[in-house]
Amino acid sequence: MTEEKPHILLVEDEIHLARGICFNLEQEGYRVSHVESGEEALERMAYDRFALIILDVMLPGMDGFAVCEKIRTMDSRVPVLILTARTEEGDRITGLEKGADDYLTKPFNLGEFLLRVRGMLRRSAWYRPEPVEEGYRFGDNEVFLLSYRAGTAQGEIDLTDLEVRMLSLFFQKEGEAVTRKELLERVWGYSSDAETRTLDNFIVRLRKYFEPDPANPVYFQTVRGVGYRFSRKSVF
Numbered sequence: 001m002t003e004e005k006p007h008i009l010l011v012e013d014e015i016h017l018a019r020g021i022c023f024n025l026e027q028e029g030y031r032v033s034h035v036e037s038g039e040e041a042l043e044r045m046a047y048d049r050f051a052l053i054i055l056d057v058m059l060p061g062m063d064g065f066a067v068c069e070k071i072r073t074m075d076s077r078v079p080v081l082i083l084t085a086r087t088e089e090g091d092r093i094t095g096l097e098k099g100a101d102d103y104l105t106k107p108f109n110l111g112e113f114l115l116r117v118r119g120m121l122r123r124s125a126w127y128r129p130e131p132v133e134e135g136y137r138f139g140d141n142e143v144f145l146l147s148y149r150a151g152t153a154q155g156e157i158d159l160t161d162l163e164v165r166m167l168s169l170f171f172q173k174e175g176e177a178v179t180r181k182e183l184l185e186r187v188w189g190y191s192s193d194a195e196t197r198t199l200d201n202f203i204v205r206l207r208k209y210f211e212p213d214p215a216n217p218v219y220f221q222t223v224r225g226v227g228y229r230f231s232r233k234s235v236f
Ligand code: CA
Pocket: 012, 013, 014, 056, 057, 058, 059
């Protein structure tokens, strides 16, 4: 049996860079489709399934953030890697808020890029949905990890691949402090001191979903100097 090659969608308007990325991904054994705008990407997504979407932020027409938001309304699970030329922290947060799973700042190192791609594809392959499952309850929330959804006080939400991965780690270690290093390694598959803000931004996102008052979290607690702790019981 021949294994199907993971199909990646690259959304990048800089032709020179796009060619380089396509070449290297194909060398790694992936199948790559390349489009130059967000509008084209959304068109492709309407009839094609992708294992990963690599999305540039600065695009003609719709920008990458708007595209990402739209992608999430169409498919909550496909991993999205954002490429940003900007270095401001604000842009990273925006990307993660719009549902991206990870980002790389241009110009990036090719080895690092391929490592991220490999990690993201591997993670999504591990998490195949299964039909029946019991929800994990805390407060007004019920989380269904296998079907990537959750009921919250604000209504039903779809979870992304990385959100599921992070929640599953927290649930396994309920009541224990989980170090930043472990979260980065087990959720993102890498340990990088430079980009650990990704982790904090993700926690902000989880608190927005699940905390009655995100500014005063009771379930996703900060453990100063260590990392984070999930607690099912509110301590107040
Ligand atoms: Ca661009």
